Amino acid sequence: MGLFNSISAWNANRLEKHRVSMEEKGLCPDCYGRGYSSFVPTEYHFSDIHDCPGCNGTGVYADWAAMNGQQM
Numbered sequence: 341m342g343l344f345n346s347i348s349a350w351n352a353n354r355l356e357k358h359r360v361s362m363e364e365k366g367l368c369p370d371c372y373g374r375g376y377s378s379f380v381p382t383e384y385h386f387s388d389i390h391d392c393p394g395c396n397g398t399g400v401y402a403d404w405a406a407m408n409g410q411q412m
């Protein structure tokens with residue numbers, strides 16, 4: 341029973357570390373500040389890059405935080 345809980349705790353902790361390190365750099369944690377989604381581009385989708393939905397394409401942490409209710 342405790343296994344699932346410890347895995348999700350580990351995963352949440354990992355995501356939180358990523359969020360904090362991106363916050364320090366002022367970059368959107370979803371797209372690493374690039375402003376577009378990080379789905380692997382393929383031959384078919386290479387010209388089909390979308391704005392990052394987390395930050396609305398700005399790549400700025402403050403915009404991501406506002407979009408995700410993390411505003412402080």
Ligand SMILES: [Zn+2]
Pocket residue numbers: 368369370371372373374375376392393394395396397398399400404
């Ligand atoms: Zn983003």
